[in-house]
Amino acid sequence: MLTNEQKLHYFQTHRNSNYRASLRLEGFKVVPDKEINLDTLTRQQILQRIERITARYAG
Numbered sequence: 001m002l003t004n005e006q007k008l009h010y011f012q013t014h015r016n017s018n019y020r021a022s023l024r025l026e027g028f029k030v031v032p033d034k035e036i037n038l039d040t041l042t043r044q045q046i047l048q049r050i051e052r053i054t055a056r057y058a059g
Contacts, residue, residue, distance in 0.1 A: 012039065026053055
């Protein structure tokens with residue numbers, strides 16, 4: 001059985017991995033050796049990223 005800390009690390013890692021994959025699918029360039037840690041992004045940075053993705057779909 002995993003501890004809560006291990007579970008948290010697992011989910012954070014996979015969330016970041018899924019986020020990077022979705023960026024690649026949308027055509028954004030992702031640097032392979034640089035991890036995007038969603039926990040370190042500010043609310044404003046996340047909203048800007050969402051706006052860019054929304055503009056891509058709407059455009």
